[in-house]
Amino acid sequence: MRAERDVGAPAIAPVEAAKLDARDTRGDRLAAGRVALGAVVVLYLAVVLLGPMGALVAEVSRIGIGEVLSAVLAPPALEALGMSIALVAISVVVNAFVGTIGAIALVRHRFVGRGLLGALADLPLAVSPVMIGLAFLLLVGREGVLAPVLEALDWKIVYAFPGLVIGTLFVTLPYTMRELAYVLEEIGTSEEEAAATLGASAWQTFWHVTFPNVRVALGYGLLMTAARALGEFGAVLVLGGSISGQTQTATTFIHDAVEERALAGGYGMALVLGAISVVLLALLEHLKHRRARALGRTK
Amino acid sequence: MTARSNAEGSEHVRTADALLPGPGQRALRGLALAYVLVLVAIPLATLVVLAFADGPPVFVERVTDEVARDALVLTLGTGVLVGALNVLFGTATAWVLTRYRFPGRGALSALVDLPLAVPTLVAGVMIAVLYGPSSLVGTTFAAxxxxxxxxxxxxxxALLFVTLPFVVRAVEPVLAEIDVAEEEAAIVLGAGPWRVFRTVFFPALLPAALSAGIRSTGRAIGEFGSIVVVAGNIPFETLTAPVYVFGEIESGAPRAAAAVSTVLLVFALALYVGATWIERKVGARHAS
Structure with a gap:
């Protein structure tokens, strides 16, 4: 510090000057630190996220839009994409139903097994998709525990469409249920109780009071479900076997294409899925803002 | 019904009865429970039981097989590293996104969520395209x-890509909630920026960053799609445990795969419980 406090002289001016001076150098260092931190974060995001994304777009345009388009519009690619979309549709419908029931049971009901329901609904988040595939393989695979039963019934699950459905339903289980459970907890029961007191039936209460309050959360959970179903790879690879035209999904198609160095199709499909996920993300962000507003209002 | 005798739960029970009354209530609840039992509990129980079906010594043998052990060590090691990097860079990213004002901030903030929506296999392809041996970056580094x-x-x-949102999204709300008055008081009292961070921000941020970092480690040790594309899957070098499990399934050794899976499952559950424990503790403190 430049100025020393002089006992005889009026103290205020030098001290003020010193403070300003100190604040200036500190301010400079602070500003430099701020810029450095900003630069580190931008570099980090560029290395981990933005660079790779841009590289895929650049690579696809280098290969040539025409070639990529013809590879992505070829029958095997379209069949694989169609398979993925079918899985998305099934998991969205099933999770809309089971997720809603499960969330209401979790939050509004008290019963034996509630803790178990909550823990099991969370579990898929902690389990590797390959492991899920393996678990079902051991249960319903050709040499699985239930193989004799399935054979007697003539049901084929593994390396067939039902296997893909089971794997996808497993990995998407937590999203809708957790999202709804969280919002049901947040909004509380006062409005539902008011409706019940005023003589509304259970379904009236649900449709006119509970459902409008959780609609945004349901949409959010189902979008997450769709994204997860579209992107699932490990479980559908193990359970489906990626048989072209039968159990090949968009992700296993990319995997096989990249392995075979059929890069136009592989990178093209990767870009298609990337683009779909950007659209899903935009919708998710939109709902996130709406949800934030809705929760702010009910509180 | 047992819940009726529970005075504390009576409020909920009344609403519950109103929502899904009578036998319908039980049926729907039973359906939800049956769904998760069939889909989650029974398959995973089968996995663990079959992992031990040939006796504990065989289990130990399968898990300590050279290739398997190396894969597990690699997976846990990279998982912990990624968790630590996420705590560091995730907190920095959250800091910049909440406290800086710059054009494009909203878009950048939204992009941080992208790994939640992008298929992990696609993430792997993206990384391989940018950093692969024949890419511009790859050849530069190869030199x-x-x-x-x-x-x-x-x-x-690849693991950093797929776990990017974890810490950022956990830390952001905590940063937004920190009282500006507290920070200003520290500055007025003469604390330097580092000291302000250490005394005001660090204690508030730590639990959120830590629990999210643990969750990202849990996510990382199960990761398959992105790894399978970028790792090359060379035993003793870049073969991770989930890829090893897949290889064992492919080569017709599902029980060896189940044994390694069980070890992974135990770690994943421990991490999950640890993260949840931290969150509960913090939640309780916030509420009080």
């Missing part, structure tokens, strides 16, 4: 004898 893709750095990059 310095550094391999990224088909080597460990590629695994770490």
């Amino acid at each position: 310095w004898d550094v391999e990224i893709v088909f080597a460990k750095p590629g695994i770490v990059l």
